[in-house]
Each structure stands twice: as structure tokens, then as C-alpha cells.
Amino acid sequence: MYVEVYIPSVSSEPYPLILFHGGGQTGVNWMGTPDGRMGWLDVFLRMGYTVFVVDVPARGRSAYHPDMDGPLIRMSADLTHCYFADHKGDWPAAGLHTQWPGAEERDERGYDKNYDELCSAQVEYVTPAYQQKLVQDAGAALLKRTGPAVLITHSMAGPYGWAIADLYPEHVKAIAALEPSGPPFGGISISSGKQRPYGIADIPLAYHPELRMPEWRREDKFCPPDVNDTTAWLQPEPAGKLVNLEGIPVILITGEASYHSPFDHLTAAFLKQAGVSVDFVPLAEKGIHGNGHMMMLEKNSDVIAELIHHWLQEHLY
Template identity: 45%
Template sequence: MIKMIFLTFLLVFFNIQLLGKEKQSSYLEYKSEVFYVGGKYVKQDNSKTLMTGQMYVEKWTPKEIKHKYPLVLIHGAAQTAVNWITTPDGRPGWANYFVKNGYIVYMVDQPSRGRSAWHPNIDKEFRMFNAEILEKKFTAAEQFKNQWPQAYKHTQWPGTGRQGDEIFDQFYASQVESLKSHVESSNLVKNAGAALLDKIGPAILITHSQSGPFGWLITDARPDLVKGIVTIEPSGPPIKNKKGKDSMTWGVTVVPMTYEPTISNPKHLEVVQETKAQGKNLVKCWKQKEPAKQLVNLKDKNILFLISESSYHAPYDHCTSNWLTQAGVKNDLVRLEDVNIKGNGHMLMLEKNNIEIAKFIDNWMKKSIK
């Protein structure tokens, strides 16, 4: 009996020690640093000087670095680096997954956003998403009829996705104002992103939504320093949206890209719309007339292009992939449902199966980027 009690005590003691080590290791798995890149001094009318255009960067370095190239995670509109760190229901985010798997991870707040200062007398107008828009487009699309054909397939948001639900309230509390001008944002992030790569060296970019075009721009500016791109539902589609309004006027961006033969105006891109959509519930894409001008600085890059099953991007994101392909830029277009990852919306890095998606990305990078 005494022997049994002693053995039980030892088991409990060692289990407590192991739990303590697990908790301790979770805090010691990476080193965290913060710095800023880019920015310039601007004289004001009162002769006082401010800095504008700088970008906040948070770097996580694992105890054991297992991969040659670090990851640069760039958030979308209204978001900040918080998107990559945690989910609204408190689960680990993608940054945690990748640093645990041996990647150095850099996360940014876009210039004039979050911890990257905005100055009302320098920067242009802001926009802020209201809660109703996020419910309809991001968190509870399946509850609203006649939005887009795939919306009803959404099942992966944790919680009800509506105001008053604690998880949605956490998500909406994390939203911040962002610059209304896509042109201004594009130029600021391109310049700051190039400055970041100049500082850290070759890297893999992971972009989402609004920041998707910024990945093309940063690569165009520093082609030798971008070793791969994972783009998740980048802003699009090329040329015009489904309502006929101007969208990505330079094909994949709203500001100049390097094409060959060289063009100085997006009107020099001769385009035509498909006469027939490529599948059910898909829009008719705009494409270049042949011979298509080439995006020379994006060639030979390893690119993964992800589309989720139920997102509002599902009807048109293939058009951006097609534009890249026609412009000489190979890319692996993956609809997540085709690899049995189902039910996701646009904010897939926050949803219930976020780690399953991170693992898919990780496996693709290990296989494709050497």
C-alpha cells in the first residue's frame, strides 16, 4: 500500500513537472523583436517635422531555425498583425504555427495603420468597416441570402458570426481604420515592403485580401529578394469587377507594374472579356489580347494562390490567377475544397480549421521553395 502511494506521488510529481515545462516552453519557443522600416521626414507649414510612411514590424525567431527563408505576413484591409497571432476565440494563429515549425516570422502593420503612425495633415482619408458588412462578408455569410452563390457553404467561423456573440465582438474590436485610397496604400506598402527586404534579405511573402496586390508590387520592386509568394484571395479581379467598375487597372494592381513590352499607362493593356465563364457560378474574366504583355519580374517565382470554398472571392479569384498565367507567371491555383478543406470564408486564418490550412501552406512551401 505504501509502495502504491509512493508510486502515485511520483507520477503526479513528474506530470506536474512536465506540465510546467510545457507551459514554460510555450513562452520560450521564440524571441520577439520590434522595429520599423521605411518612412521619411516631412516638414509641416509650421516648420515642424513629422515622419510618415514608416511600417511597424514584429519579428519572431524560433529557438531552432529550420528553414532557409523567413516569412513576411502582410494583413488585409481593416486588419493588423493581430490577425496572425491569435484568433477571436483565443486559439493560436498562423504565426504561432510557423514559428513552432522553425520559420522566422515577420508580421507588419501597414503604413498609416495600427502601430504604424497615421497623420491627419499628411495622410489621406480613412475608411472603417461597419459591423454589418463584416457579418455579411466575413463571419456569417451563410445567414444572408442572395449574396453570392457559394455563401451558403460557410461553416468554419467559430460562433454565430453576429453582433453580441463574444467571438464576433472580439473580432470586430480588432478592426481599425485604413486608408481609403488603394493607390496610396499600394505605394506606401510597396516602399516599406522593399525596405524590409533590404534589411532582412530574401524571404517568402504571405499576403491576404487587400495586401495581395502588394505582394506583386514588392516582388516587382525587389525580384531577387522574394523567393516565393503565398497569396490568399488577393484583391481583384483584373481590370473590372462584376459590376463593370474599374478594379485592378494594371491587371493585378492599381499602380504601375513592370510589363514587357514596356507600358506607361494601363490603357496600353489591350483587353477583352471572356464570352463564356469557365464554370458554374464563376464570373467572365477579363484577359489580355494576344500577344500578352509579360510581368517579367514575377516570372520564375513559386506562387501558391488559395481560394476558400464559400468566400465572396470564390466566383472571381481565378481571373487573377489566369491573368498571371497569361502574363508569364506560373502559379499553383488551389481551391481549398479540392484538397478536402471545406467550409471556409474569406478570413480563413481565423476560422476553426486555421491550423489545417497553415499545414497545407507549410507542406507546399517545403516542396516548392528550395
């Protein structure tokens, strides 16, 4: 796994941050915004954190071996635009998306030049379950070098945080999960169908007692329940507990206008039922409005980084 480490000239925070990008992305996600502002790498450095930025295995600057790693997946520019940069999606809050740093200048397809900047950093990626196992192993190896650290994950990287903490819990001090892959057991919206057979991950996690899957997930035909029926997405009681994640504070952050806004509460509820200490933070409830899925790149990205910083201060010291 390709890793870069940045050390502030004045270090004030005892635990480093490890930034894990989402699907179709690389570590470039954290290094700057499409409209040229500082990325979270520099924002957190200025706060006094040592910051590790990765390209997950088989992605970007980490070697990809076709004979070992298998076929690649990609998202089209139109699909990416709909879910990341537009305000015309088919989920209820899509029209509230005001924080994308759009530009007046457009190309022949109608994309603004800042969206083209985002697209220029999009890459192909391997299948989720295989990627999660690669990152779990590489992430644990990285933690052996860094010592105790905070994991910041985005989107497809959500399961990376759960899987790394499950393998190496004594070295994960906290997890900030930005719209992690969800909801439990299945995909809706941008990706649909049976996914995450371990609830919040596609690879095994340690549950005690054993994970109990809801009956609808066992059916041959994927027919998920309504997202407003939270209990339907949970384990039947008595629920298995994520024993290695107990005691690790988690903040799960959701943008007001994101396609995740209809269902991230289900992921939070699943974590709580499984014994995880999670603070579910819809940004709008903090007075932070208009964010889509790519909140670390949007116009108010610094405000969200500051929210994470204050949460870490409250939960780690």
C-alpha cells in the first residue's frame, strides 16, 4: 500500500490521522479541492496532527496486478456527476445540494471545470470484498509502524475502518466515518443488491454471539425493507456484538443533501445494536447545510474538518 506521511512543524496531537479515500478515488482526495483550496491534509496538519495519506492496494500509486487482483470497476462521468456534484438526483434531499464548488465555465458536456478536476482524479478499482481484505491487511501493517492512530474513512472506505479495527483494535483510537458504505446487508441508490453479508462489511468481522442476519436478507430475491423501518435492518435479538470495536469511539457523519441521507441512520443503528459507541451526526442538525457525498471537497469543507477535530478532542482526552 502506497503511503505518504506529513508531520507538522509544531505537533500538538498525540495520535496521527490515517486518511482512507473512497471508491474511484485516491489519496489525492485529501490534498486539495477541485476549486484550488487546501485539502484536509493541510487543514489537519495546521491543527497539529501528523497525517498519513494512502492509495489503497491495487489503486492509484499502489501496484495493481491483473492476474492477482482481477477485473476493475469504474463509474461513468455522468453517474459520478449525478451522485457527487449535481442537485437533481432522485433521492428526497438532492435539491438541497448547494456546497459543491461549481464554476461558471462549462465544457461541451455541460460539466463545470471543477467537476472536470474531480473526474481527472477518478480511477478504476477492484471489487469491494477483495479490496476490504487487502486494506485490512495493509492497514494493520501500517498501524504497526504508526502506533495508535485515528482512522478517517469515506464512503467505500467505511468497511476498511471496521475491518482494520476488528483485526487490530488496540491501535485504533477512534474512527471518523464519512458516509460509510451502507445500509447494512444490502445496497440501495447508487449500488443495489445483496452486499455486506457481515452487516457493515463484505469480509468476516468478529461477532459474539454469532451475527444474526434478518430474514429478508436470506431470501433469494433481494427485496429490502423501507428505510424508515429501522428495526427491519437490524439483527434479530439477541444481537451479535462487534466485540473488537466495543470501546472505540465512532462518529458517523452524513451530508444533508447526499444520496446517503435517506439511509445512514440505519448503519448507525446497526452499529449501536452491535455494541459500538457511535455518534450519528447529520450535518444539518449541527447547522451545516447543503453538503453532498464529497463533503471533504465542498465549499464548507473546513467547517466539517473542524467538527471532527472538536469531536476528537472531546472523545480522546
